[in-house]
């Protein structure tokens with residue numbers, strides 16, 4: 001009798017155990033199925049970038065803006081196709097795709113590298129945002145940062161060796177001497193020269209009037225020699241009225257909100273500009289903008305200004 005009661009208890013315990021096992025198996029099966037269904041393909045490149053989940057094998061073609069023939073609703077600058085950029089190709093690691101609404105930002109920094117460039121590169125890296133650096137050799141202690149700029153997928157472009165208007169624009173020969181010397185430094189730091197450039201003062205500058213007509217000659221020669229020059233359609237105003245991170249942020253934010261494709265002028269030699277980027281870059285990503293570096297294998301947006309000399 002005692003044995004029978006014990007046997008019954010063992011059978012009952014075993015039954016409960018089997019029931020629990022079956023129940024937990026059923027629960028885990030359905031929760032796994034649910035997980036599989038919610039794991040949709042990553043459609044937002046920006047969020048993928050933030051998570052560090054880079055998608056391999058993305059080719060250069062996917063970087064072409066969705067509507068390259070009319071990249072900006074407000075800028076009237078002509079758009080020229082550009083060829084291979086050895087610097088950009090060398091380090092091609094660009095996981096970002098253009099945003100569907102063409103909310104594209106070409107973030108550009110002139111006059112560096114300098115004391116705050118490293119900090120800026122860290123901000124860009126954290127946000128996986130790419131930019132273009134129009135470099136000089138003014139701050140020669142920082143020239144090695146040109147290598148890091150290229151290695152991290154940014155475009156390196158010529159601005160000027162000296163940035164001294166009176167020398168650069170004193171003659172066509174003087175201009176090319178300064179330009180070629182800067183490109184030689186870029187070759188030394190990155191392994192190849194660049195075809196991208198921005199004129200000191202922009203193509204519409206009037207500081208060059210010491211030599212009448214020189215900008216007309218130089219913009220023409222630039223194209224003939226196979227180079228591509230870029231101006232801007234958004235000004236952070238960090239060389240003008242802005243001198244706080246908040247002002248730089250507001251100017252950039254207001255500027256890009258008016259554009260489908262923006263080329264923002266900034267200077268990485270200014271601490272407040274770099275601090276402004278700490279806020280602007282994440283803001284832009286959160287609001288659906290895509291940061292792209294200027295390249296020559298893209299149908300590039302050049303934001304050309306009107307030549308005034």
Ligand SMILES: [Zn+2]
Nearest residue numbers: 110111200201
């Ligand atoms: Zn400059």
